[in-house]
Every structure is written in C-alpha cells, then in structure tokens.
Amino acid sequence: MSLKRIEQHRSFNGELCKYSHYSEVLQCEMTFSLYLPSNEEIKKIPLIWWLSGLTCTDDNFSQKSGFQRLAEKHQVAVIIPDTSPRGENVPDDEAWDLGQGASFYLDATQDPWAKHYKMYTYITDELTALASTLVPHFSGKESIMGHSMGGHGALVIGMKNAARFQAISAFSPILSPSQAPWGIKAFTAYLGEDKASWKEWDASELVKEASVPPVLITQGSQDAFYPKQLEETVFLKHAREKDRVVHYTKKEGYDHSYFFIATFLDEHFAFHMNYLR
Helix, strand or coil, rough: CCEEEEEEEEECEEEEEEEEEEECCCCEEEEEEECCCCCCCCCCCCEEEEEECCCCCCHHHHHHHCHHHHHHHHHHEEEEEEECCCCCCCCCCCCCCCCCCCCCEEEEECCCCCCEEHHHHHHHHHHHHHHHHHCCCCEEHHHEECCHHHHHHHHHHHHHHHEEEEEEEEEEEEEEEEHCCHHHHHHHHHCCCHHHHHHCCCCCCCCHCCCCCCCCEEEEEECCCCCCCCCCCCHHHHHCCCCCCCEEEECCCCCHHHHHHHHHHHHHHHHHHHEEE
16 A cells, blocks of 8 residues: 555644555545544544635645644544645646646546546545544544535535435535536536536535435625625525425625634534534
8 A cells, every 4th residue: 555644743632644645546646634533532433524625735624724623622533635636647727727626526527637537436435445444443424524616525425425424514615516617617628518417416416316414504795706606596496395404504794715614613513513423
C-alpha cells in the first residue's frame, strides 16, 4: 500500500492527520485528511465525511472551520477528501470552475476527463476502504456533509447510498446543477450533451427516489452565488411532493464563506449526531 502520513497535528485532544496515497481509481497521487477524537473511554466511533467546494483542497475545512472542537466534543471521526484528481498528467481547464479542484464528485464519461475524474467511485469505494482501516473502534455508522459543490456532492452521494449514510447536510449547496450555470458547464464537459445522463447526478432528481436520509441545508441570504447557482425551489418542491425529511434554513446576512460555515457548524454536527449515536 502506498499510504503515507505526511502531517500530524494534535487538536482539542484529538489528532488531525494528512495522508497521501496513489489512487488506482483516479490514476494519480491523492491526499486526504482525517481527524480522530481522543476516545478516552474507548467507545465506538462514527464517521462524518466532509466534501469541500470549488477550488478547495482538504485543507480549507481543516484550517478554517474549527470543526476539530466539535468532532472532539461529539467523539466522531471526520474524513476530508480532496476535491478532484490532481497532477501534471491529469486534465485541467483554464477556468476555476472546471477541471482540477472542480470534479463535482461524479464519474465522468467523456474524454479527456473519463480516465481520472471518477471521484464518486473513489470516495464510495477506494477511500471508504482506506478509512475503515484508519478509524479505530469504528461503529460502522456514517453521515456526509459539504459546502457548495461539496454540498452537491454530499447530497448526491448520500442519496445514492441511502442505506449507508444516516444523514446528509450541506452549506450553500448546488441543488439543481442541471439548471445552474456551474452544473451545466461541468455536466456537459464530464457527462456529455445528453441531459438524460445528468439526472443521476442531480440532487433535485435523486430526492424523488425511494429512500432519502434526513437532510439539513443552510443557506446565507447574502451569498453572492445565490440564487443564480444555488436555487432551492425545484429541490424543495420535489422533496415536499415525496414527503422527505428536509430542513432548509436561510440565515440572514451571511455569505458563502467559511465565516458562515464556522458560525453554523455546531448545528450541523448536532444534527448528524442525532442519527449517528
């Protein structure tokens, strides 16, 4: 195994580690971060996945959100994948909202993206197998959360694996990517022109499926990308029609930044722990 621990930091009595490894799924070197709480009482530990947004790496959440305090408080492990495959041989784009740092957490089918851009399978299969070996006393219970593009990823992965994830939450998520400029651009590049193929990666379509875990969504009213990229109407309409457990709240005066995330992260951790205990 190529797994290497490249950073280690004590934080709130727990430990944050950064790892690198070669991904067979993505065909490139990848990094991810993992926080383990102190677990002084040697209890079973659940796991929360965090997916970051456009242009981010696994460092943004670990360095800006202050999540470690909450993970230690609730005695939960947190894993943070990178946002895309990376490297000199990995296709990229000059724009910031496509290519490296902008995977949209799907499995691409179109050239030149298809060889490397398979983040859905990487997270749900390869990184999942790694995580299970790195979390001592893992309870087997998982949930997933994310921000913006990562909010889209959390919803899609969570709903496509409803039997696995106990709950889903998102800050400022792209809820209807098939109808938003970011999503249309990415889906056209990664999946092709056939919009029928987009539906399996669109949260507003997936929320109509047979089983959906409980969902919490928090949106800032002063978000510069709202409503153009982050319109909620279609998703909430479909959720209501199917009687889904979806809590959508808009926070007055807050923007798209990690200041917003840090302010309401406590609410999200409490929501997840209701289902992970």
